[in-house]
Amino acid sequence: MRGDEDVPMSARVPADVEKPDKILFGLTARQTAILGVTALLLWGGYQLANPLVPPVVFAAVAIPVAGGAFALATMRRDGLTLDAWLLAALKQHRSPKRLVPADSVRGDSVPDAPAWVAINAGPLPAPLRLPAEAISADGAIDLGQHGTAHTAACSTVNFGLRSAGEQNSLIAGFSRWLHSLSGPVQIVVRAQRLDLEPYLDVLSDEAGGLPHPALEQACRGHVEFLRELAASRDLLRRHVTVVFRQPAGGPRSRDVGAAQTVARRANEAARALRGCEVVVAPLDGAAAYAVLSAAADPNGDPLASRSGIATGVVTAQLAPFRPDTDEDLEA
Numbered sequence: 001m002r003g004d005e006d007v008p009m010s011a012r013v014p015a016d017v018e019k020p021d022k023i024l025f026g027l028t029a030r031q032t033a034i035l036g037v038t039a040l041l042l043w044g045g046y047q048l049a050n051p052l053v054p055p056v057v058f059a060a061v062a063i064p065v066a067g068g069a070f071a072l073a074t075m076r077r078d079g080l081t082l083d084a085w086l087l088a089a090l091k092q093h094r095s096p097k098r099l100v101p102a103d104s105v106r107g108d109s110v111p112d113a114p115a116w117v118a119i120n121a122g123p124l125p126a127p128l129r130l131p132a133e134a135i136s137a138d139g140a141i142d143l144g145q146h147g148t149a150h151t152a153a154c155s156t157v158n159f160g161l162r163s164a165g166e167q168n169s170l171i172a173g174f175s176r177w178l179h180s181l182s183g184p185v186q187i188v189v190r191a192q193r194l195d196l197e198p199y200l201d202v203l204s205d206e207a208g209g210l211p212h213p214a215l216e217q218a219c220r221g222h223v224e225f226l227r228e229l230a231a232s233r234d235l236l237r238r239h240v241t242v243v244f245r246q247p248a249g250g251p252r253s254r255d256v257g258a259a260q261t262v263a264r265r266a267n268e269a270a271r272a273l274r275g276c277e278v279v280v281a282p283l284d285g286a287a288a289y290a291v292l293s294a295a296a297d298p299n300g301d302p303l304a305s306r307s308g309i310a311t312g313v314v315t316a317q318l319a320p321f322r323p324d325t326d327e328d329l330e331a
Contacts, residue, residue: 008027031073034083036071131290137285140259141292147247151189151288154187154240155279173276180272183265186243192298194235196226198222199254241291242269 020028028037042062051060075082076109082134093169132149134142141149159167200223207219229235270280283291 008020027073030081030083034069035149038066042066049125049250055170087178096123098123098125099128100125101128134261135285135289135292138259138263139282139284139288140262140286143245143248145248147245148258148262149243150259150266150282151243151245151291152266152280152282153287153291154242154281156238156240156274157277170276173273174278177269177272180268183262184245184247186245187239189293190239190295190298191236191243192294194237196235197228200226239291242266 019127020030023029024032042065042103046055046062066255070084072086073081077085080088092176129144131146132141133144137141137308139150143149146212157170161169161171204223207216210216210219244262246265248258266280266282271283
């Protein structure tokens with residue numbers, strides 16, 4: 001007789017857990033508002049235009065407007081509703097395209113070109129405002145008005161090879177950790193191309209020191225298999241990072257304990273997930289900086305220093321300098 005622990009646990013999880021609720025005729029509150037406002041505007045326009053133009057003429061104008069509003073409310077592109085997508089496109093078009101680092105705490109701005117240079121510098125670059133303002137040695141990430149965050153690296157578990165009872169045990173332990181959360185948590189899974197050549201070179205060098213010729217032959221055969229595998233397909237490795245965030249609760253002087261709070265929550269997660277065979281390692285400042293750098297530039301060196309990054313170049317259109325007076329010429 002099979003016990004309950006031998007039956008795999010299953011649950012329906014929606015593909016979009018943040019999908020808004022539908023309140024009327026299968027429409028969300030945002031879609032209902034767009035269509036409702038459009039309908040009221042068209043009705044008001046009809047009441048005003050009815051004495052002046054025939055209904056057929058007004059319908060010829062109103063139908064394209066209503067169709068555009070319906071498309072704006074219901075169509076999606078790149079996972080966004082069309083109105084949100086167009087708003088993001090407009091914001092991107094109006095935002096500066098050239099950014100330079102600036103201290104957001106002091107409110108630094110990009111200075112204009114001196115008047116004596118006599119050049120047309122064009123639009124100046126805007127200050128670059130990053131979400132993270134500072135990283136402490138303990139790994140606390142200062143997010144400014146958004147609070148404080150702390151990152152932790154997590155190992156993975158081979159779930160598919162486990163029995164039904166073991167899978168149920170892992171799911172139960174993970175669900176207990178989720179129910180114990182007292183603040184915002186984000187799980188980030190990042191895939192990166194894996195270069196096996198450094199590991200294969202070490203493995204080939206160590207194959208000669210194995211105690212038996214059969215082991216050496218098996219090791220070299222494994223190296224050749226991995227080389228053929230890397231040549232035939234793209235190999236990826238996944239990094240799992242858990243981000244704990246403590247929202248800002250008031251003035252900066254009152255948020256002194258936010259770093260200790262997120263660090264404590266990271267240590268609690270390490271203890272809670274240990275039963276799920278997941279190793280959680282809170283990251284210090286250097287490791288957190290490396291993770292953020294690798295996420296911002298996946299193809300770059302995660303340990304690159306900011307000292308080699310230029311603070312910004314202002315392109316200019318040189319204008320010929322024509323002195324107006326003899327004093328300007330002498331100067």
